Amino acid sequence: MSSTRDIDALIQMMAKLPGLGPRSARRAVLHLIRKRDLQLMPLADQLQKVAVTARECLNCGNVGTTDICDICEAEKRANGMLCVVEDVADLWAMERAGVFKGRYHVLGGTLSALDQVGPDQLRIPKLIDRVESEAITEVILALNATVDGQTTAHYIADQLEEHVTLTSLAQGVPIGGELDYLDDGTISAALNARKAL
Amino acid sequence: MSSTRDIDALIQMMAKLPGLGPRSARRAVLHLIRKRDLQLMPLADQLQKVAVTARECLNCGNVGTTDICDICEAEKRANGMLCVVEDVADLWAMERAGVFKGRYHVLGGTLSALDQVGPDQLRIPKLIDRVESEAITEVILALNATVDGQTTAHYIADQLEEHVTLTSLAQGVPIGGELDYLDDGTISAALNARKAL
Numbered sequence: 246m247s248s249t250r251d252i253d254a255l256i257q258m259m260a261k262l263p264g265l266g267p268r269s270a271r272r273a274v275l276h277l278i279r280k281r282d283l284q285l286m287p288l289a290d291q292l293q294k295v296a297v298t299a300r301e302c303l304n305c306g307n308v309g310t311t312d313i314c315d316i317c318e319a320e321k322r323a324n325g326m327l328c329v330v331e332d333v334a335d336l337w338a339m340e341r342a343g344v345f346k347g348r349y350h351v352l353g354g355t356l357s358a359l360d361q362v363g364p365d366q367l368r369i370p371k372l373i374d375r376v377e378s379e380a381i382t383e384v385i386l387a388l389n390a391t392v393d394g395q396t397t398a399h400y401i402a403d404q405l406e407e408h409v410t411l412t413s414l415a416q417g418v419p420i421g422g423e424l425d426y427l428d429d430g431t432i433s434a435a436l437n438a439r440k441a442l
Numbered sequence: 443m444s445s446t447r448d449i450d451a452l453i454q455m456m457a458k459l460p461g462l463g464p465r466s467a468r469r470a471v472l473h474l475i476r477k478r479d480l481q482l483m484p485l486a487d488q489l490q491k492v493a494v495t496a497r498e499c500l501n502c503g504n505v506g507t508t509d510i511c512d513i514c515e516a517e518k519r520a521n522g523m524l525c526v527v528e529d530v531a532d533l534w535a536m537e538r539a540g541v542f543k544g545r546y547h548v549l550g551g552t553l554s555a556l557d558q559v560g561p562d563q564l565r566i567p568k569l570i571d572r573v574e575s576e577a578i579t580e581v582i583l584a585l586n587a588t589v590d591g592q593t594t595a596h597y598i599a600d601q602l603e604e605h606v607t608l609t610s611l612a613q614g615v616p617i618g619g620e621l622d623y624l625d626d627g628t629i630s631a632a633l634n635a636r637k638a639l
């Protein structure tokens with residue numbers, strides 16, 4: 246490749262992003278170089294800004310720019326319902342659907358014997374705390390319909406079944422499907438038809 | 443979406459890159475926030491660096507970090523052969539194949555009546571200059587096998603046919619195909635079997 250070292254290094258960094266490979270990274274970098282003032286400079290500045298300000302909510306694990314996220318801060322979302330998701334992307338997908346009015350708890354993954362992920366590697370102890378401290382009456386387990394997702398849902402249900410009503414998303418989540426791939430209508434239908442465990 | 447404004451703005455910028463959409467931009471941004479020190483900060487720095495240093499070669503249109511690119515600077519590549527490509531990505535694809543030892547000329551697009559792109563919007567006048575000033579004996583028209591690519595090749599051939607041997611890439615370039623999508627072996631075969639126009 247005839248580009249010099251700085252450009253090659255940038256292409257390699259971009260190629261590491263999920264969804265990009267070497268070819269799309271090269272395209273993206275050439276695109277950015279052509280649009281230096283309109284896109285490259287603003288993107289560099291914005292990344293810098295986010296690097297300084299982005300953090301995980303200390304309460305729920307959502308990503309935002311404050312120690313406690315907007316959803317956890319909002320009094321009107323303290324309605325006794327807590328929606329448990331694996332990942333921040335899943336929380337964002339639920340929010341785009343715009344039908345859930347309670348709060349979230351982001352586990353940060355699923356239990357996995359293979360990858361040696363136990364409850365303490367996830368945000369499960371904090372979940373159990375929150376059920377009590379936030380007077381939660383219903384926990385919606387909105388985990389992916391994968392083996393690890395369902396194993397995790399069962400583990401959490403075992404921990405919490407004496408304290409709260411447990412529900413899970415119902416119809417609409419396809420077998421093996423992941424929340425973040427679903428359209429808003431499907432998420433909405435699954436939430437409305439949620440069933441007791 | 444519950445992320446705050448800085449993060450939303452970053453997602454929107456990433457979603458504008460070729461090959462990325464809103465969903466992959468969200469994934470990429472969450473990934474970067476999780477890997478702040480290892481990926482987000484270095485990427486922001488590298489973009490800044492490239493924004494300052496990247497420029498188009500004044501001679502051939504390649505992208506590099508000097509006014510005249512490494513290939514145009516290299517004496518041993520002054521072998522009388524000039525390979526004309528539409529885009530820097532095509533030049534890079536040729537270089538990855540590693541079989542062409544001459545210099546390049548990047549047009550920066552193709553002629554297009556529809557988009558009102560004439561010879562002066564491309565690097566065609568400069569190409570005609572270079573054929574004389576660099577004592578070029580063969581011009582390889584390595585343009586994409588699209589209608590606009592071939593129209594452009596014919597136009598250039600008309601301008602140069604009295605001065606140099608004109609060739610084009612031969613077998614291996616599929617109908618409607620674009621260079622940057624081909625594997626190195628195909629590019630290599632097409633170059634070796636190039637035919638006189």
Ligand SMILES: [Zn+2]
Pocket residue numbers: 302303304305306307313314315316317318
């Ligand atoms: Zn929160």
Ligand SMILES: [Zn+2]
Pocket residue numbers: 499500501502503504510511512513514515
């Ligand atoms: Zn050059």
